[in-house]
Amino acid sequence: MRTQVVIVGGGPSGLLLSQLLHLRGIESVILERQTRAHVLGRIRAGVLEQGFVRLMAEAGCDRRLQAEGIPHHGTLISQDDTVLRIDFSALTGSSVVVYGQTEVTQDLYAAREAAGGGIEFSVEDVAIHDADRDTPFVTYSRDGSERRIDCDFIAGCDGFHGVSRKTIPDKVRREFEKVYPFGWLGILSETPPVSDELIYANSSHGFALCSMRNPRLSRYYVQCPITDNAADWSDEAFWTALRQRIPAEAAARLETGPSIEKSIAPLRSFVTEPMRWGRLFLCGDAAHIVPPTGAKGLNTAASDVHYLYTGLRQFYEENDAEGIDRYSERALARVWKAERFSWWLTGLLHRFPDQSEFDTRMQRAELDFLAGNEAAQKVLAENYVGLPY
Numbered sequence: 001m002r003t004q005v006v007i008v009g010g011g012p013s014g015l016l017l018s019q020l021l022h023l024r025g026i027e028s029v030i031l032e033r034q035t036r037a038h039v040l041g042r043i044r045a046g047v048l049e050q051g052f053v054r055l056m057a058e059a060g061c062d063r064r065l066q067a068e069g070i071p072h073h074g075t076l077i078s079q080d081d082t083v084l085r086i087d088f089s090a091l092t093g094s095s096v097v098v099y100g101q102t103e104v105t106q107d108l109y110a111a112r113e114a115a116g117g118g119i120e121f122s123v124e125d126v127a128i129h130d131a132d133r134d135t136p137f138v139t140y141s142r143d144g145s146e147r148r149i150d151c152d153f154i155a156g157c158d159g160f161h162g163v164s165r166k167t168i169p170d171k172v173r174r175e176f177e178k179v180y181p182f183g184w185l186g187i188l189s190e191t192p193p194v195s196d197e198l199i200y201a202n203s204s205h206g207f208a209l210c211s212m213r214n215p216r217l218s219r220y221y222v223q224c225p226i227t228d229n230a231a232d233w234s235d236e237a238f239w240t241a242l243r244q245r246i247p248a249e250a251a252a253r254l255e256t257g258p259s260i261e262k263s264i265a266p267l268r269s270f271v272t273e274p275m276r277w278g279r280l281f282l283c284g285d286a287a288h289i290v291p292p293t294g295a296k297g298l299n300t301a302a303s304d305v306h307y308l309y310t311g312l313r314q315f316y317e318e319n320d321a322e323g324i325d326r327y328s329e330r331a332l333a334r335v336w337k338a339e340r341f342s343w344w345l346t347g348l349l350h351r352f353p354d355q356s357e358f359d360t361r362m363q364r365a366e367l368d369f370l371a372g373n374e375a376a377q378k379v380l381a382e383n384y385v386g387l388p389y
Contacts, residue, residue, distance in 0.1 A: 033123055033126070153324075185221065275335075283308060287304070
């Protein structure tokens with residue numbers, strides 16, 4: 001088989017790239033290790049920057065997003081019972097949209113299937129060959145048979161544990177990482193959200209986040225030791241911890257119920273450089289990971305897709321390699337800014353195991369400064385709604 005672009009990974013970034021390329025007449029095949037049902041079962045991010053929303057519109061996949069997505073014109077940051085609202089619209093003229101990653105993935109799958117797009121599920125033993133030459137190819141097995149796809153380019157959208165990043169030789173690849181000494185215990189519950197906007201809570205008991213998927217589906221998180229096991233947390237223990245950490249007026253109106261999903265997410269900051277090696281390009285978690293604080297993971301993957309899609313269009317439509325040659329440089333410039341924002345917000349809102357009283361006072365001073373300084377609020381808002389591509 002031959003195609004123009006092989007996309008390793010059938011999550012939202014791979015699907016979005018494939019759909020955008022299709023609309024410009026550029027062929028691609030997606031290789032996904034899991035089943036379609038498994039990919040759709042992942043519970044992930046739900047806050048979309050305006051850049052992501054525009055890419056979904058360009059891909060022709062924003063009908064449900066526009067109808068069902070919940071615009072958020074601000075967010076709430078609390079320090080015990082003191083609450084500060086960051087007004088995105090007033091400070092930036094923009095907003096974010098709450099729309100779950102599962103819904104995004106469903107919309108993109110529907111578009112690819114309607115277009116007859118090539119998606120191979122349940123593939124095994126994926127290997128990337130000759131990426132540093134002009135004739136790369138990918139081999140894999142499916143249903144017990146060995147297969148090969150020759151191509152012009154390969155997009156590695158296969159996440160942190162995928163084969164794409166590891167294909168780049170150790171002598172070429174540099175990795176930067178910070179692992180945080182705590183995780184987020186998250187639950188999904190069929191209850192009304194406690195607030196119309198997200199609440200990021202800093203408290204003496206630790207961090208908490210109140211989020212939502214829709215008016216009847218809430219997503220809540222509490223900071224916990226990374227050594228904890230989600231199965232050891234009862235629903236009652238979770239709700240007690242959440243009430244302790246959010247402002248009293250929010251705790252008083254919190255509606256609780258059985259959890260329908262419960263898990264612990266580790267927190268890390270990670271970047272690999274470069275994001276291109278020959279004809280192989282890394283996108284999303286294959287190249288970088290951010291803590292979930294500030295909702296940058298999926299959105300940063302989308303900016304990678306923008307730069308790669310633009311570069312491939314330039315190559316095929318104008319016979320100009322400038323876009324793909326500068327892909328890594330452009331993507332990393334934005335990635336590191338997103339990493340900075342997530343790192344800063346994580347440090348501002350969490351309790352660290354070795355945190356001193358001085359550190360706690362510094363957090364308090366930073367939050368007090370933020371509350372009284374519009375310029376600081378604007379910087380936060382600009383980062384939250386999404387820096388320009």
